[in-house]
Amino acid sequence: MKHVKKVAVAVVLFIAATSFVNAQSKVAHINVTDLLAEMPEMKSAQAELKKLQETYRADIESSMTELKNKYTQYQSEASAKSKEENEKRAIELQGFEKNIGEAQQAAQQELAKKQAELFEPISKKAMAAIEKVAASQGFDYVIDATQGGGLIVAKGPDLLPAVKQELGF
Incomplete structure (x- = not known):
């Protein structure tokens, strides 16, 4: 009789556990980085950032070339100039380097600011689509x-195709 009670209790617990597992919340996963990378808006934003970066890079390279030319000129003229004049020129070169x-720092800050400005609405659009799907x-x-998002197992449904469809691509 005790054996039958144990089996009955085990069956009831098994049924309760199965019901509990079935009543659990539904969980899905999506690779947000892949989604953002495939969004047409992101591609145009990245192209705009690259164009701005190239502009800053060209300006800085131009300044570096100018500095190098002045340095070469000042070195070649150093023997013909006074010590005071050479010291003055060295200070001028240091100021130019500074x-x-x-x-360069200002350009990096401007690029970061522009990136945040461009990516924020795209991220919001993606998150709204994920929430809707x-x-x-x-x-x-x-x-x-x-990758590195803290996910251990990704066996659930992937929402990436449905969210891309929601966004129209």
């Missing part, structure tokens, strides 16, 4: 499957 360094398919949680 200005180039500041221009997840809601329409009844998912309670969507995990970012990007």
